Every structure is written in C-alpha cells, then in structure tokens.
Amino acid sequence: MKIYGIIITGHGNFAGGLQETIELVLGHFNNIKYVNFKEGNSLDIFKEKLKSAIEELSFENIICLTDIQGGTPYSTAVILNSELEKNIKVLSGCNFPMIVSALDECDTDKSIDLIIEDIIQFGREGIDIFKVKKKSEIEFDGI
Template identity: 35%
Template sequence: MKGIILTSHGTYASGLYQTVKMIAGDFPNIKIVEFHEGDNLENFDQKLIEAYNDLTYKDIVVITDLAGGTPFNRSVMSLADKGNVAFLSGANFAMVYQALSSEIEDLSEFVADVLEKGKSSITKFDMEEDDEESLEDGI
C-alpha cells in the first residue's frame, strides 16, 4: 500500500475523496491538501510536507487535479527531494480509488497501473451502441 496525497484547487480533492468513501469506504492511507483562493504559498507547502510526514508508507504518490497548476507545482517543489514520491495529475475517481486500494509494491508498476485505470475510465456513452438496461444497474 502507498501513501496518497490528494491535492487540488478548491474543494475538488475533498469532494472526490468523499465520493470514493461513499462507494468504497474510508481509507487510512490518504491525506487531502487543498489550495484555496488567497492561500499563502508557504503555508500550502508546509501542509504538503506535514501530509507527507503523517503518511508512514515506504512510497508516497501525490495526485493532483491539473498538471502545471499551483497544487502540482508546489507539490513537486516541496516533495521531489524526498526520493520516494511520484507525482500524477488529472485526478478522477478511478485513479484515486485504484491508488488507494492497489497492493502493487513496485512504485513504477503502481504508477503505470493507476494511470492506466484513470485513462481507461474515461468513456463516451452512445445511446445507439450501449444497452439501456446498463443505466439501471448503478454501482
């Protein structure tokens, strides 16, 4: 299991994690760090470092909403020197759930698996091709 820091602009990270909890339950290996309008960058950096220090896992994966955004950039600036941290962007439900629940030990394989799960979950519904009954099932 890896430690996960989920970070975003606004409340996207906490909202996304609330959805994960609603469907799959609570996970002990996650810390949420959000960047809100008017936040001080140094305080945000400190929150990222505190989240890292609170997660007692061999490897830490930071998942952000947007590559190149403040949460992503500050995460890299604050944590890249730790050596056991990977940085991912484009957070969606599937990738966050996979990251929280995966048992893959190797960090490179873990990251590849999480990214693949996130990408493969992005689909387009086509009423002509998809079975209407599948809409009734839900999760």
Template identity: 30%
Template sequence: MIGIVVSGHINFASGMQSAVKAITGEQEQMAYVDFVESMSTDQLEAQLRQAAKQVDSGDGVLFLADVPGGSPSNRASAILMDTENVELIAGANLPMIANAAFERDGARLKELVEVLLDIGTSCIQDMRAELDKIMASEPELELECEDGL
C-alpha cells in the first residue's frame, strides 16, 4: 500500500487528519506533519523524512502539501529529488486526501497521482453557476438541501 504524508502550514495537516478520520476511519500508513511557527524549515524537512520512512512499506510515498511553493511543498520537493519512489502533489484539498486513503491500495504511485489530480480539480466548483445550470434546465424543480457529512 502506498504511504501518504500530508503537510501544510499551521494546523492544515492535523485538521485534515481529523476530517479524513471522520470520512474514512482510522488509516494505516498515513502521517500528518504541521509546519508551525516554532519550527525551522530544516526541522520540517526532518519530520517529513521521518514520516515518509514510517509510512513506506515499499510501494512508495505520496506527499500531499497545502500550497505550491510553500515550505511544506518545497521541503517535500527536496525529498522527492533525492529519494526513489516518492511523488508530491501541492495544492491538495480534502477530497484528494480522503480519496487517497481509498484509492491507494493496489494502485501504482503515478496512477494514484493522476486519479487524485482529477478528483481534486473536479471538486472545485462555482456553486452559483452549478445551481443556475440546474434551474435553467429544470425551472420547475424544487431543490432540497441535504446536511451532507
């Protein structure tokens, strides 16, 4: 199974950890590394390297970082450059992270990256435009709101 390391600024990773656990349940081979104000970027990289070692069972490690060009992404890039069988997606969102947990077993690392990029971008929607399309195609439709998760 592909190991996953989620990282981001302040409480991004720990917040995602809570959300992912609520959606998918407890997950093996997933680690979460917050980049907090008291850490140096060298400390961040050391924690990312340690997390990657902990989740790697030989099928590879996928880093999911919050902001392209941010310290978590940059330090994961350094690991990507000197470590085999590692990939990085920056700009990760909750649908990508939750689906990574579901899609990683039996997948190849590059395949998982492609799937998650599709999921992540398809989940970004202008809800006003989506509602306008629905109402234009079915003007008599009465919309019901569901609570969701």
C-alpha cells in the first residue's frame, strides 16, 4: 500500500519534461502529480494549481520534488505546507534518480523522514561525470 503521494514541480516545463521521461521509462503512476510554473502564470494561479494537485492526492504525506531551492515552486509548496492539513516534505534539486527512489520507497514501512533521507542520498549518487580512460587503463579479459 502506498504511503505517500508525489508532486513534481518546477519552472517552465520542468515537471512536464520529467513526466514524459518517467512515463516513457517507468510507466504511469497514479500517486504522482505534475505542476509546471510557466512564464505568464501569476503566483496566485500557480498556487491554486499546486494546491489542487496536492488535494487530488489522497495521502496525508506528500513528497514535493522541486527544481530550485527558494524558487517560486519551492516557496509555494512550503507555504501550502503550513496552510493545508497534509504533511508536505519539500525537496529541491530534483533529478531522475530521486524520482526513482521516491517511487521505489512508496510501499515501505519506513518513516517518511527515513524515506526522505534515502531519496536525497539516491539523488546525490545519481550525479556523476564520465571520464575517458586511456587504452592502457582498460582491462580486457578476452573471450
């Protein structure tokens, strides 16, 4: 049984782009809502869209993954946490590994705080740089 809902939000088409990626790679999930903060949206319109998405999720606990700490989507989610009767955990720096972790942890018996720690750690571990190896560094076992 899923113990929390997930909101993905950010500037521009951040949430919509991640939605396309998630659905292409992992499929559709009923416990995720996506909310874009598009150019031209007023703060009031965005806040109403985000509030609506949170209320559509029938979970007491909501994990809100945002693009930028302190940005409008992040700040609006923090404000809604104090206004709504839900436990909303707001995280910034959202990347695909964080979403995979959030989806993977949905059916666990862990506390929401431990789940948040896991999501952040998985997100950090998903950041890397490709390094070209010299031919002399490549091991070849043969056939």
